[in-house]
Amino acid sequence: MNRISKTKLNDLLIKDFSAESANLIRPFIPYLLYGSLPVNATSASYRYLHTILSSRNYTHKEFLQKISPDCESQLLRCKIHGQIQPCNALFRRVETQNGFCCAFNFDDVINGNQTAEELNIHNNRFGYKWGLTVLLDPQVEDYYASRNKFAGYQIYARSATDFISINQPNEMVFAGSEIHVHITPGLTQAAAAVKWHDLHLRRCYLPKERKLLIFDVYSQQNCFAECRSRRMVKICGCVPPLWPRAHNWTVCTLLQASCVMSQIDTVMRTIHHSGKDFKLNPKAERYICKCYPKCEFLMYKTDFDAATLDRNYSINAPDFYRGIKLKNHLVVHAFYADMCNDYMRLDVHYQLLNYFGLFGGITGLYMGYSFISGFEIVFFLIVLPLGNLLTRISKRRQATTKQTELKKSQLPMRK
Template identity: 55%
Template sequence: MRVNVGSSSSFSPQTIQQIRPYLRYLLYNVLPVNATPTEYQYLDMILKSKNYTHLEFLQKISPDCQSQLIRCKLHDHIRPCRELFQRIETENGFCCSFIYDENLLGKDTKGQTMSFGYRWGLTILLDPQVEDYYASRSKLAGFQIFSHETADRISMDYPHQMVFARNEIDIRVTTSLTYAIPYVRRYDVDMRRCYFNNERKLLTFSNYTQYTCFLDCRSRQMLATCGCVPPLWSRTSNWSICTLTQASCVKANMERIMRTINHVHRDVEPYKSNPNSERYICQCYPNCNLYIYNTYYDVTPLERNFSMNDMEFFSGVELKNHLMVHVFVSDMSGEHTRLDVYYQWQNNFGLFGGITSLYMGCSFISILEIFFFLFVRPLCNWLARRRPRRQVGHNNNLKWAGKRKPKIAISSIA
């Protein structure tokens, strides 16, 4: 974010000289500035004298997209930049977003592509307007480039790349998708640590992502602490915007509120060994079905003195402090990762049998064999031995009965 003093034409030269030393205090939520409450009150008094709020004044002195985006080319066709970019509010300031809302653009304008390579991407010629720099986050003239999902909103901690004047930047984009199987939904959120679609609702955003959850959580914490939210932060229509007189409260609590992880138990081991030691603020877990855009940057000096290529794109432009950005999909394929349950009770049961067979030479067949030899076979042998003994005893009785001679007794009948 940067401010441009020359754009505030409603101020007199005397007022501009008065407000100039305090301009960097307007960016207190993104810059490390040290100002006293008295200085904030003086700056707030000057703005109120011209009927400006803090947010309205930031909108006026921030550069617009039309003056910075000189020429654009999409899918190998030159298009007006105003059809491709829109000015939006972010925590970093006012940004020019590429096709932020397709409903507001022309019907023949499409941001999707089914091709890959340098030719079928987006090319932008930018003018950083070096002469207008007065207060900015960086010491060099240039831009911050964010590559994000459509539902995300840019925050202060969002990954980005710095690009500076007189350079040509190639941004190669690769995609990766993580999807979860339906079985994962059976587990609690604290265990699976992700949200399915429409499972988590936010106050200030309609679509849930991890970054929008962070923004929503910070705004609610700041509202509960200071009774307001800073300009450009996410908010609802009935939330108050912090004035410059409340800047001291915002700065005093900024470090605590900007945290993304809270230490629940400080006396336990780190998160890798104990999942209860650290947790995301407001339980802002990522999406279970997640798109990630990985970007790779190549930077070279911008030199056109002896170049004959793309004459139409550079026609009528005198390159001074300009820079050029090429954004394109670098590969026809991407990573596809499945989020699944790694261990279930069947896995643990099979794992126990596998480890037992590995270290003890034991398997289910071995267990059956041991049971057979220890119990079944001795029982069968015992039963088999008892049956022949009974048969032998019976035969011996018959044999003994055959050897005995009968006795005859004769008695007279009287």
């Protein structure tokens, strides 16, 4: 939850700035996080901070990278598949809209470039003994800028190809806790009948049906992230530093921060209304940029439970905790909760034949009606009277013709 390391910030200010400049710039440092934390700054403050950083040849992103907490000092010990392994071999520091995160099994591809080395760590067992266990030091004394008034972390359990955005669901865990993350994967596959329907009816994308400009792998979260960046470029002419962007999109400086902050609420929407009657018409709502989910996808359902971390009455895993004096530390266990997962099928619920059967079944149940009865009703009310009428008309014509011929035959013949 800490976005700026107090130690790193002090070291950088001492190294690259004079004492007078450091004292002047220090109150403006939290304004660097305008894209991820609620800050209240004026345009003049942003311009002043931009001038100070530019005088030392720092860009917004470069300065933020140097003062953000790292993963090496916080991830103290890791265990995977029951074996202790170095944390730097399992985790990578990656960019997200929330700041810099420590990611496990992150293999997203942005603009054709692999953002981190794919680890290819898989697991076919369940239970926390065979999952991932991480011992973390939140470094409470190093907090400088945080959204909350407590120390801890935000945990995101997501697909390996999803970009982590600001409004993505997460779980907050606090210092001095032991957390179990129960993961239940769910696989959804589409039936053959789904692909025959138009996009606006099925509201999901088939494999390779939708391609993105920035991300090589389509997902609804990636589509939202790209759409928001595209809208920000259209409004402010640039993209905030930690947002995904295309090669030819300009990165925002602190001079555009006021524009970004004024438009952030509008840009972060996922659904917009196409009509004034959206409260009465459910079809009036549609996703921005048509960011529908995939028809076939893998979703991870997570359940969290937490307890106080106390080693006084425990003798398990002595090697894992050896040499570490627990104070404000956290332990996170992430594992598959069960040997089975959820398997769902996306199919067409009602077709034309279903509607015929539904109509016949309901009317037969409540009215004693069937399709044969319907044909009989049509026959007796329309076909039979019409046939009788045509028969009478035909007989009248025949009788009239016979009378005319008879009269002609009785006329006297003249010589």
